[in-house]
Amino acid sequence: MLNVSTHNSQQNQQLIDNTDWNVIETEFDSTQLNHKETVFTLGNGLLGVRGTFEEGYSEDFPATLIHGVYDDVTIANTELVNCPNWLPLVVKVAGDRFSLESGKILNYERRLDLRLGLVSRDVRWRSPNGHTLDFHFERFTSLADQHVLAIRAQVTSVDFEGEITIEAGFDSEPHNQGVKHWRTLNQGGIDQIIWLNSQTIHSGIKLGMAAKLVVDGDEPTPVSVVNASSPTLTTTLELYPGKTAIVEKIVTLFTSRETEIPVAAALQRLADEPRYTTLLAAHIAAWEQVWQDSDIIIEGDRLAQLSVRYNLFQLLAVTPRHDSRVSIPPKTLSGFAYSGHIFWDTEIFILPFLTLTQPALARNLLTYRYHTLPGARRKAQEAGYQGAMFAWESATTGDEVTPRWVPAPNGELIRIWCGDIEVHITADVAYAVLHYWQTTNDDDWMRDYGAEILLDTAVFWESRVQWNQERHSYDILDVIGPDENHDRVDNNAFTNLMVRWHLQSALALWDWLKQAYPETSAQLVQKLNLTTERLHNWAEIQERLFVNEDAQTGLIEQFEGFFQLEDVNLADYEPRSKSLQSLLGIEATSQKQILKQPDVLMLLYLLRDRYDYNTLVTNWDYYTQRTDHSYGSSLGPAIHAILACDLNKPTEAYTHFLRSALVDLEDVRLNAAEGIHAASAGGVWQSVVFGFGGIRMTQFGPVACPNLPPNWTRLKFRLQWRNEWYDFDLQAEAEAKVPALVDTHPKINEVVFDLDEVLIDSSEFHF
Numbered sequence: 001m002l003n004v005s006t007h008n009s010q011q012n013q014q015l016i017d018n019t020d021w022n023v024i025e026t027e028f029d030s031t032q033l034n035h036k037e038t039v040f041t042l043g044n045g046l047l048g049v050r051g052t053f054e055e056g057y058s059e060d061f062p063a064t065l066i067h068g069v070y071d072d073v074t075i076a077n078t079e080l081v082n083c084p085n086w087l088p089l090v091v092k093v094a095g096d097r098f099s100l101e102s103g104k105i106l107n108y109e110r111r112l113d114l115r116l117g118l119v120s121r122d123v124r125w126r127s128p129n130g131h132t133l134d135f136h137f138e139r140f141t142s143l144a145d146q147h148v149l150a151i152r153a154q155v156t157s158v159d160f161e162g163e164i165t166i167e168a169g170f171d172s173e174p175h176n177q178g179v180k181h182w183r184t185l186n187q188g189g190i191d192q193i194i195w196l197n198s199q200t201i202h203s204g205i206k207l208g209m210a211a212k213l214v215v216d217g218d219e220p221t222p223v224s225v226v227n228a229s230s231p232t233l234t235t236t237l238e239l240y241p242g243k244t245a246i247v248e249k250i251v252t253l254f255t256s257r258e259t260e261i262p263v264a265a266a267l268q269r270l271a272d273e274p275r276y277t278t279l280l281a282a283h284i285a286a287w288e289q290v291w292q293d294s295d296i297i298i299e300g301d302r303l304a305q306l307s308v309r310y311n312l313f314q315l316l317a318v319t320p321r322h323d324s325r326v327s328i329p330p331k332t333l334s335g336f337a338y339s340g341h342i343f344w345d346t347e348i349f350i351l352p353f354l355t356l357t358q359p360a361l362a363r364n365l366l367t368y369r370y371h372t373l374p375g376a377r378r379k380a381q382e383a384g385y386q387g388a389m390f391a392w393e394s395a396t397t398g399d400e401v402t403p404r405w406v407p408a409p410n411g412e413l414i415r416i417w418c419g420d421i422e423v424h425i426t427a428d429v430a431y432a433v434l435h436y437w438q439t440t441n442d443d444d445w446m447r448d449y450g451a452e453i454l455l456d457t458a459v460f461w462e463s464r465v466q467w468n469q470e471r472h473s474y475d476i477l478d479v480i481g482p483d484e485n486h487d488r489v490d491n492n493a494f495t496n497l498m499v500r501w502h503l504q505s506a507l508a509l510w511d512w513l514k515q516a517y518p519e520t521s522a523q524l525v526q527k528l529n530l531t532t533e534r535l536h537n538w539a540e541i542q543e544r545l546f547v548n549e550d551a552q553t554g555l556i557e558q559f560e561g562f563f564q565l566e567d568v569n570l571a572d573y574e575p576r577s578k579s580l581q582s583l584l585g586i587e588a589t590s591q592k593q594i595l596k597q598p599d600v601l602m603l604l605y606l607l608r609d610r611y612d613y614n615t616l617v618t619n620w621d622y623y624t625q626r627t628d629h630s631y632g633s634s635l636g637p638a639i640h641a642i643l644a645c646d647l648n649k650p651t652e653a654y655t656h657f658l659r660s661a662l663v664d665l666e667d668v669r670l671n672a673a674e675g676i677h678a679a680s681a682g683g684v685w686q687s688v689v690f691g692f693g694g695i696r697m698t699q700f701g702p703v704a705c706p707n708l709p710p711n712w713t714r715l716k717f718r719l720q721w722r723n724e725w726y727d728f729d730l731q732a733e734a735e736a737k738v739p740a741l742v743d744t745h746p747k748i749n750e751v752v753f754d755l756d757e758v759l760i761d762s763s764e765f766h767f
Helices: 009-015 030-039 262-272 276-294 302-318 345-357 359-371 373-382 424-440 443-464 493-516 518-528 532-544 580-584 586-590 599-606 613-626 636-646 650-661 678-692
Strands: 022-025 047-049 064-073 077-082 089-093 104-113 118-126 132-141 148-157 162-168 182-190 193-200 206-216 224-226 232-239 244-255 296-299 405-407 413-415 466-468 473-475 695-698 701-704 714-721 724-731 740-742 752-755 758-761
Touching (some): 047 132, 064 193, 064 244, 148 276, 206 232, 296 302, 302 345, 302 650, 302 678, 345 359, 345 678, 359 424, 359 443, 424 443, 424 493, 599 613, 636 650
Antiparallel strands (some): 047 064, 104 118, 118 132, 148 244, 224 232, 466 473, 714 724
């Protein structure tokens, strides 16, 4: 594991090549098998594919996960299902099957090219019979056509003369860690094509896959279909020293979420597909377009450069491009943890990146929440409330899918309260909706979708608060804040202050909607019962919501009674390799001032324009030392990095930043095998742009007040604000700058602002 304060330079150097675009593995280590499967995950907005080997390996976790393809399961209610594996490609050399578990590996390198969205692997292998060959595999999941997947394999003889056989097929019986979700309806093959037609056991979603095997060469080489029960494409090729055989496996895939008869669509698309190189060129062009708007350039720190690009790549690879009824799970589409359910991670951690660089994709994700409003309304009603109460864990319909009870290792059942009372997610969704609208000026979307989300969730809060006669204030009782070390608490500051913000925003939005779109507002009055009395209630509630904040110091109590809990020194528990909750137990931790993640500091970040410097300093000093930074929540370090920048602590910020940036590449938390940390990846972008870049939104657009780490000499990125592109080029020792404002025409508008007596000349910024 990487110690983020003292890097193992040899380990890190393995990751980096001279372009800072390639994640490289130079030695095969079977103990790192599942971790590296996560690292080498590919995706294209429809599906994600873990980085398992084409030929397979014992103890591997192959997974192809498709957005929206859920099936029923015990405990978790529903889970994203592992789809039939399209990767299998087996090479046999004189009867020996190529495998990293047999023979001898003489040379090995695997790389993920982030710029091209391409995984490749080079192996020099000596077979058990003593034959030496070079293998080169590469694969991609097409960003140009999300239904197309492709593998290219080259086998070069070093000292072998004879026949090799290549077999390509599907694994039609995948499972989710032992749970099976598919039944095969039919499968078959003809000429050089095979197909598979499957259906999920409970949800009835159909999946159709088709594949063809093409041999590259001047002479036509026969490819045949063998094994009727599990059709496989096979071809036999002659090799001699120096000769290379090349095969391409082209796969097409559809589900019944996109088309009525997926297997027919897959076969039809496959028939039209060109060769591998043509498909790859279109895929690369699509990635080039995405990177043009979303790349971040860091000079002076190659580890930061590569790790930032890696995190952005995994977010861009998982974001749905043509579907507004799905969203991004906490492990992207790279692992089984959290069952592929949707949490607040998407809205608070991932969406800011997309809203400011790929707003059309951000709109898709927010529209998913609109489609789940019926489920949110059912949840509120079942709990005895009004309006819309978003599920803590959501899937297809928006109904709550958080398990209420989970078995402990000893078989004892543990009550999980998140689905019932971790209610801050309802304000989190509203926050993302408003942030999107303020950033994009997308009035049409706000009118048609966003307003209903914001207003009906405000109706929920009105019914969720309780009047405290003694204090003459409103309480929100029995909740869980972002810091899940403490559950069933009263007046959680994060929740209450986000609700105050939510109600104020709903009232302001309502004023706008009445003026701008009177017809829509009239419809929503009827649909949501938005009476004058209700709006007055919102105004009163937001004014009187209880928060325990010291008027002198600005210290905010995380929840009522937090300051009475036992204070501990976290240093007393070092060294350790697990969370403090794991060490002490759930009950003991809940009685102490130990944070899984920083509730109050998270709040000060989200509402940073409402709190002054002294309030931040006071709360930082109190809560940072009580937070489990190493093994608490992976959502915390990026937020700490941003606030440390606000406090002019760039070195401390950098330590927190690395905890996020390397969480998957270096397996900082020892759990990367479970899948990508998606929220942390979104936090990495925010820590670079809002933290080190110091971006603040003004009436003129985004303004940079950079605070770069000592070793960074340059930071470049783009942001789109209200349909205009802003290019930032921030350099060490440079003045704060505003970027060139670029409109849709190929010209630069030069603007000069005088902000706080700093002359900001936008002509310094160029594409």
